[in-house]
Every structure is written in structure tokens, then in C-alpha cells.
Amino acid sequence: MSDVAQSRYPPRRAAGRGPGWYRGDLHVHSLLSQGADLTPAHLAAAARTLGLDFIATTEHNTAAGHAEWGPYADDDLLVILGQEVTTRTGHWLALGLAPEQAIEWRYGVRDEVIGQHLDQVRRSGGLCVAAHPHAPYLSGTLMYPYDWFDAVEVWNGRWASDLPWNADNEAALAEWGRSLASDIRQGQWLPVVGNSDAHLAGQLGTPHTVVHAEELSCDAVLAGVRAGRSWIAESAAVTLDVTATAANRSGGVGEHLVTDGEPIAVRVQVCGVPSGTITLHTEHGVVHRHSLPDDGTGVTQWRTSADETSFVRVEVRHPDRQMAALSNPIILS
Template sequence: MSRLADLRFRAATTFQRRVGNPILRRLPLQTVLETTGRISGLPRQTPVGGRRVGDPFWLVSEFGEKSQYVRNIKADPRVRVRGRWHPGTAHLLPDDEVSLADWDSMLVASVRENGRDWIPAMGNSDAHRSPDPVGSPQTVVLADDLTREAIQEGIRAGRSYIAESKNVSLTFTASGGRGRQAGIGGRLEVDRDTPVTVRLEATGAPRCTVRFVTDQGVLFTSAPLPVSGSGVVEWRTTPSYAAYVRAELRHEAAVGPLPGALAAFTNPIFLGRP
């Protein structure tokens, strides 16, 4: 960190600690994160922004691992979160997982607020020079042909998925009613109580698990795919139960409650009539 950046960091954190945080903690609707001081052992309360997605509460640390509450969490992950106080265990995640949770929140809002647009997900390698790898990850676009216009239209419509490499391939569909079927980025227009079969075919993903994520959260997690990396996973639902479904392909998880790293994920298929 440069000298100027360090001075700005010190000034911002000093203001927050002495002025901003004491005021915000008194506001009844302010979310507050309580950690245990890694040196003092005393409760430390920090006003935070964030949102609940399913059961977990997600937040982004403004200063990353330099934040005092992040340092406290590294020493003791037991925390409490206030609206009403809820005890829990904090887990520090890569930025990608936080971005994914934020995107999920946008998808939920799009189906619960009539007329709100949704933004398709995209991925790229962000490679600028050798030896940075190109195409890890990559966005696979389902386009009518290889013209620029067709590819751009596929991206805008959300007919795409993100994979960690060219080795991973997905086919994701939803079917129901009288032979109706929709693919990634599409809508399966059937009645609310019509049974729907969601199907994911995957290759190049040995021992990965499949998760189906909806506006209600993660509703299905498969057993690991075989070591060949190929498999088919199906799940049944209705539009009244899930307004959309998207698929995730994840590597085997390390020890603990968190899911494994992403190998691929799709844009959603929307279920039911608009």
C-alpha cells in the first residue's frame, strides 16, 4: 500500500471508529456485526451493509482483510448479527462468491418486482499479458451463428453459461406441459402447478456436484459426478415453487459447511407465464 493510500485508510478507519460507528450502532434499523476482539476478548460491534440470501447473511468488507472485524473473525469466527440478534459462524470467501450472491439477489428482485430487468452473468479470463491464461474462465454463448450480431444477441438474452475452462461443457433445459421446453436464458411458459423437469448434462467435471439454485435458494444438490466427469442430473419442481432455476457445477468441498469452488454456472431458466 502506498503512503497516500495508507494515510487515507487510517483517516477513514479512525473516523468510522470514533464518529460513524457509534452513531450508526444506535440506529434501530442498522445491521450490526458483533465479533470477539482478537486481543481483548471483548465483544466488538461494527455497523455493516449487506443482505440476507436464503439463510446466510452476505456482506462485503470495505477494506478487505485489513478490516478489524475481519481480523477478529480470523481469530474467532463466532459472530452475531443484529436486526434481532442472530448467532452464527462467519466464513471469509473470495470476491467471486460475494458477487454471485449479489447477482442472485438481483435475480430474486427481478421475479418479485414485476417488470424489473435482470442482467445476464458473464465471465472472462482478464488476461493482459503472457503468461496469463486466456479462456480460464470463459463465457459459452448459445448463438444462432458465429456472427458478431448473433453472439451479442445471445449474450443480451442470457443464453450463456460460465465455465472454468473449455473442458467443461453443459446442456441445461427445463421441460413440462405438452412437450414444452426452454433452455438457458429462456422461459418455460406453463401454468403455476404444471410439473417441470429440470435437466443438466455435464462433461469434463470429475467429482463435481450439481446444485440447482432458485429464487428460494439452493433447493437441490446432487451426489458427486463420476470420475469420468460426465453425468446427467434431473430435478422436478413447479413454477409455483421456483420462479427460475439456474445450475451450478462445483468441485468437491474442503472440510466445512461451504460449497466447493465453482467449475461452471448457468444463467437462469424462468418458469411460468410472465
């Protein structure tokens, strides 16, 4: 590819951005997708205004827009090339594609061909995400097993009407949570993400995924998602920090804390959720609740052990039960 052609595409790495937590929306549409009326310029400007560090362009069944994004990416905004693959029996996100790489979409679960297309994405270093698995429209409901993918989008903002969290998201989260303990025991648990699925103005970033990455690059962000080093935020106003500590060792979201039988202290700090509620979840369900004050900032701690549970994860909700943040688990053993 010539230098001129290469410059049309966004770089795969933002210079000068080392290890840290990065906010981004991995499911975004422009004019090239049915029902969308946003341009790349609009989306890039909105992402910067919202404080996002990365977005993924995921047009329906085409890579034709990849070459439009080069001028809008810079060291303050990473643009990941992707595609929403809208099969007849569910949609999925192909993230981290090469420029102009398109993924076949004309099949359903009975055709038994999705595996070869998932493998195509993975061979190129990409990530496969089950999208809005309980979306309420024809072909939107996912009929493929969650565990065929690398992550699952349990929080999708587009289909929640005027609210960022609805019954379809609740169902996707419950389906994931029901098998989490078994999946962890088998060493193959699936991380969750949340995205806006933005088609219209005002939708971007609600919600978005906060990822710990070694740098702001396509490969590092996707590695963070793949490892579960991420949590989901309703907006940039919400912050969440979860740490489990035993003796002189500690682990965060998506990490594995190995103990020698010592007690484990789980500490959760939240900002930006006025009068909200923090809940801690394990294989036994909800094991701890903490009410946040009117200013939305608070800390809670809970003690457990690896004998009592193999994981702990966190949800933060508003007084009306709308989700404000949720985390992937910390694995305990």
C-alpha cells in the same frame, strides 16, 4: 472507410457459422494495457489452441489497438472490438464498438455522467458489462448499481491468484443472486458472464462464456449475452446442458418456459468435472444436489412447478468448492 483501411479491422461476422453454442472470452488485454505483455498474434493463437470461437479486445481506455486485429480474425475466430472503461469508481466493458470508437473514462459515480457513455455504446449496437465488481484494488470495486449495465461479470479470472475462483467472485455472484427473483418478477433481470481479463500468458479462457448465438457474428453473440442465453465455463473441458420441460414445451438457459400449471422437469448434464457437485438454485436457495462420479460425467433431474419458483439456475463445483461452471437462469411461469 476505404477497403484498405477496412481490412485492418476484424470482420463483424465469421462466414459459414450458423446457430449454435460458441465459446469466447469477452475481456482480453494486449501490450497496449498496463500490466499486459501479450500481442494480438499470441492471443489469437492461444484462443485457437483453447478452442475459443471469439474473443473481445478490451484495452484500458483506448481504441488504438483495433486496427491491429484484422490479420488475426478468420472464420474460425471472431474478434469483437471493445474497450475496458476504467472510471475512478469501477470498471466496465464496452463491447461491439465501431473501429476506433473510444469511450470516455475520466469520471466517477458522483459526476453522474456514466449514463451518457453507456447510451453511446448502446446506440451503436454495443453491450455494457459491469467488470470485476469486487476487484481488490483502487477503482476496481464497482460503485455503480448492477442494473445500470446490460450484464455483469461475476467471474473474473485475473484477480484469483493461482485459483480461477475466489472470494471476490463469490461476492459478485452472491450480490447478483440476492436480487435475481425480484428482478425476474419485474421483468428486468441481468445476465451474468465470466471472462479471464487476460494480461499474461496462460490466463486466456479461464474462465470464458459459452453463448448461444444465431451465427458467429458480433451482433449475434452480443444478442445472446444480452438475452442471458449463456453459461460460464472454467475451461473448454467443461460442458453443461440445462433444460426445463413441461408437457410438450421446453426451455434452456436464458429462455422463458410458460406452463399451464404442469409439473416441470429440470434436467442437467455435465461433463469434465471429476467428483464435482451439481447444485440447482431457485428463489428458495439450493434445492437440489447431485454428486458427479470420478470421471466427471453425469446427469441429474429435479421436478418443480412455476407455482414453486420463478426460475432455476445451476452451479457446478469441484470438491474443493472451486467453481467449474454456472448458468444464467431458466425463467418459469
